[in-house]
Amino acid sequence: MATIVKDKEAFFRELERLEYPSDGENEDFSGLVHLSRKRCECSPSISFTPASDIKAPAAPPSVRAYTEPLLASSGISEVSTEKEVTTSEQSPTPAVTRSTSTDVMPRKAKTTRGGRFKRKGRGFRAFDIPEHRKILKGLVFYYLPNDDRTTLRKLQMQRAREYGASRAREWNDTITHVVVERWYTYENVMKHFKNKPIPENVALVDSNYPLLCIGARQILDATQTRFRVRGAPVPGKAKESSPAREPSSNGSLPIKPAKAKRGYIDTQSTDDEADTELFEPEVDEHLEDEQIIDKLNQGRDALDDVIEEVQAIKDLPIGIDSADEAAAADDDETSDSSDAGPAKKKRKTIGKDDWQQNFVCMQKHDAQSNSENPNSNTIAILQQMLEFYKRTNDQWRILAYRKAISALRRQPRKISTRLEALAIPGIGERIANKIEEIVSTNHLRQLEYATNSREDKILKLFTGIYGVGITQASIWLAEGYKTLGDLRLKIKLTHNQRVGIDHYRDFAQRIPRSEVEEHGAIVRKAVQSADPDMQVIIAGSYRRGAPDCGDIDLLITKPDAEIDYIRTVMIRTVIPMLRKQDFIKADLASSSSRDGSKWHGACAIPPPPPKSDNKWENYFTPTRPWRRIDLLFVPDAEIGAALIYFTGNDIFNRSMRLLASKKGMRLNQRGLYTDVLRGPQRAKINEGRLLEGHDERRIFDILGVPWRPPEHRIC
DNA sequence: TGCCAGCGTCT
């Protein structure tokens, strides 16, 4: 389609011309930099997969049947005949101590003579527990969140397993306990279960429960307050027949009878379908994905090339070497060494009141026509640097590049030298040097070894999935996954990720301005059929006048209305209506009906009404692409602040908000507040007092920012 | 050398 716009082309351009370096030697693994960096900085709990374990990625460790009984994992049998059984008999809690300190487990320890530390996949196998001490035997846990993506949770699951519990990954009749993370609220739980009540004989406990049972060596009363999920109803009154849940040494908790409450199980069948589908590729509701994976027919575009390329390398091993790689990748300055002198930028000493002039929101920012920008070539190169850094965890560097590029873009003349560049606010020593290199050599050396690695391409592919960020993409990469097909078949995806993969192509497309208007009209019609006084304002990049948009941002409001009213109408009436019209295709994030202010999903322009006399024509009518759509519910009192927020762009917003905070105020999507007290560091102590929320222009005024129409907020 | 926006939703 001709609507593949520059973003996407730029995104994939350099991928297309790449051939694969045959030297495994100087491979650049910078795509993994942030993993190790992150690990060092803050999270000692990430167990880093040694390179030797991912050299053979053909069968990633996490590929298992969903229904696999946890006790059946091979690690157990390997270990169970060992002497450790008796060892653990002597010291009752070795498994505890060890598994909670797994983080510092030396990697080399993994294969000492079939001994204690068996590696199974990504987890360490711990000691076996003597049969009579498996006090959780017979219990079936359903965990929330229902995954083991967190090191801590994984270890906790493993512990429960060692003590005899089994884990149900999917809902079923044998579940005895729903084990919920402590920060999970009851509302979260209900949302997960789609508001269907949890059967009475299934206990709802927090994640302390298994641990304390183990500690107490008996099954504890699951109704104790200390195990209650935050916000959960107090079981005191409805306690009819369940004082039976007292400690029972024989471990006979009430086991759920085979007959299930149909309604409840039925709602789970949605998930079941999705999971089944993973193993039954012939289901082709997701034709789009099949196109991606298999490159069936259809005109090629840039995306095909990425996919093909990534598939081509999928059998090549990925190695990660020591942390030097990371370190090396970090000091990548080419010209830094010589003039290490601070070379302070000589800014004109501006009037003391003009410090705020350096905020981007203080200036006008047009859309710039790319072709005629004198620095377009430099910008394109720096943009590649930015795109590369987006695949790292280095958010501040990313921010700096965005600002620098933005600053360069609005220069009226070509910037050729380091000194010229240095004079521009937002461009410092290092980027100035890069600009000079780019202009003089038409090229940036860093980019060659930064952006062309296979790893980087895979990260590009994965982070392109809606719902997948750099963290998850890096983990998958480290585990050896390389294609969208890998992910679909072998990974437990979140709902959003599944939608994101199934509609990878669609979501990567920009949306023509005219189509955004179509969407707006459809929603407006539905909204006003529910309440003629309600308004739909197309915001986001559309409101800034963009010729094409990444998604559709709609602000829903009504004069004099409160948020509760708007939300209720939308959630209860309008959205169901649009779903029924087959306009709304999927939910991605939705407010509960009691609070919240947004709904996010996917939609598509419905096909034209069938022409009764020509079925063939109908048959060949192409289906329109799925689009991401974002609804913001706004009470009248907040419309001004909401318009600022939802019009953006994001850099403009951040600039406004930073300016506000420098002035002792706070700006968010609801209003501008003053008298904000800020705590030790950054944390705000109080909400502040509302200054203005209704009037967009007045918020500008109070902040001292000259009014900028939306088209001038493209920073 | 510390800061770089502020918040909503899912898991």
Added chain:
DNA sequence: AGACGC
């Protein structure tokens, strides 16, 4: 709480 998204 952390990840992801707006």
Added chain:
DNA sequence: GGCA
């Protein structure tokens, strides 16, 4: 990465 840039800035105060």
